[in-house]
Amino acid sequence: MGFQETFKALSDGVRREILLMLRGGKKSAGEIASCFDMTNATVSYHLSILKKAGLITEEKEKNYIFYKLNTSVFEDIMMWFAQFQDGQK
Amino acid sequence: MGFQETFKALSDGVRREILLMLRGGKKSAGEIASCFDMTNATVSYHLSILKKAGLITEEKEKNYIFYKLNTSVFEDIMMWFAQFQDGQK
DNA sequence: AATCTATTTAGAAAATTTTCTAAATAGATT
DNA sequence: AATCTATTTAGAAAATTTTCTAAATAGATT
Numbered sequence: 001m002g003f004q005e006t007f008k009a010l011s012d013g014v015r016r017e018i019l020l021m022l023r024g025g026k027k028s029a030g031e032i033a034s035c036f037d038m039t040n041a042t043v044s045y046h047l048s049i050l051k052k053a054g055l056i057t058e059e060k061e062k063n064y065i066f067y068k069l070n071t072s073v074f075e076d077i078m079m080w081f082a083q084f085q086d087g088q089k
Numbered sequence: 090m091g092f093q094e095t096f097k098a099l100s101d102g103v104r105r106e107i108l109l110m111l112r113g114g115k116k117s118a119g120e121i122a123s124c125f126d127m128t129n130a131t132v133s134y135h136l137s138i139l140k141k142a143g144l145i146t147e148e149k150e151k152n153y154i155f156y157k158l159n160t161s162v163f164e165d166i167m168m169w170f171a172q173f174q175d176g177q178k
Numbered sequence: 179a180a181t182c183t184a185t186t187t188a189g190a191a192a193a194t195t196t197t198c199t200a201a202a203t204a205g206a207t208t
Numbered sequence: 209a210a211t212c213t214a215t216t217t218a219g220a221a222a223a224t225t226t227t228c229t230a231a232a233t234a235g236a237t238t
Contacts, residue, residue: 130230
């Protein structure tokens with residue numbers, strides 16, 4: 001919660017790729033990790049950052065953990081940017 | 090140039106405050122620095138990051154350096170976020 | 179020309195972030 | 209119950225970022 005966490009989460013390229021990847025629907029941690037050239041532990045770390053930022057949510061099913069986008073936080077961020085479109089002088 | 094730099098620039102709270110501060114129009118490095126409890130050198134560092142990211146531009150006048158928002162990059166960022174509003178399943 | 183004023187640059191220390199390896203967890207299968 | 213499979217957690221090393229102090233720059237004033 002709080003913009004600080006959300007912006008920090010968005011500042012990493014791997015995490016932005018994960019978000020784009022999830023546009024197509026939910027994916028398991030393993031599916032996500034297989035797209036990157038890093039250990040599953042590292043990808044798990046990135047997923048935890050995205051989750052703390054509220055950008056994704058998790059859902060356990062069998063022994064998989066599926067992640068999906070939480071679009072409402074994207075809207076909040078858009079609002080932040082909207083401040084720059086109005087207040088123009 | 091490049092989203093990486095722009096998102097990194099936006100990930101710091103001090104820098105986001107600077108951007109909000111510049112909505113009201115251009116401000117000198119000194120005016121900006123006086124709003125923070127850190128050295129002018131540190132604020133100068135943050136300004137350089139914002140400038141490299143294309144979020145602000147500078148303009149020299151007398152021995153002041155004025156900074157102002159570069160709104161076009163904000164639009165590019167908004168476009169990035171727009172990707173998440175469409176591709177919904 | 180000497181000095182002042184506003185700002186940046188260089189270099190180092192401190193803080194934070196990213197990554198890895200190894201171990202832990204927890205549900206599913208045998 | 210033992211083992212397998214998917215994933216996370218802990219702890220450490222490496223990389224990056226933030227901050228400071230001190231010095232440099234460069235235009236303006238005396």
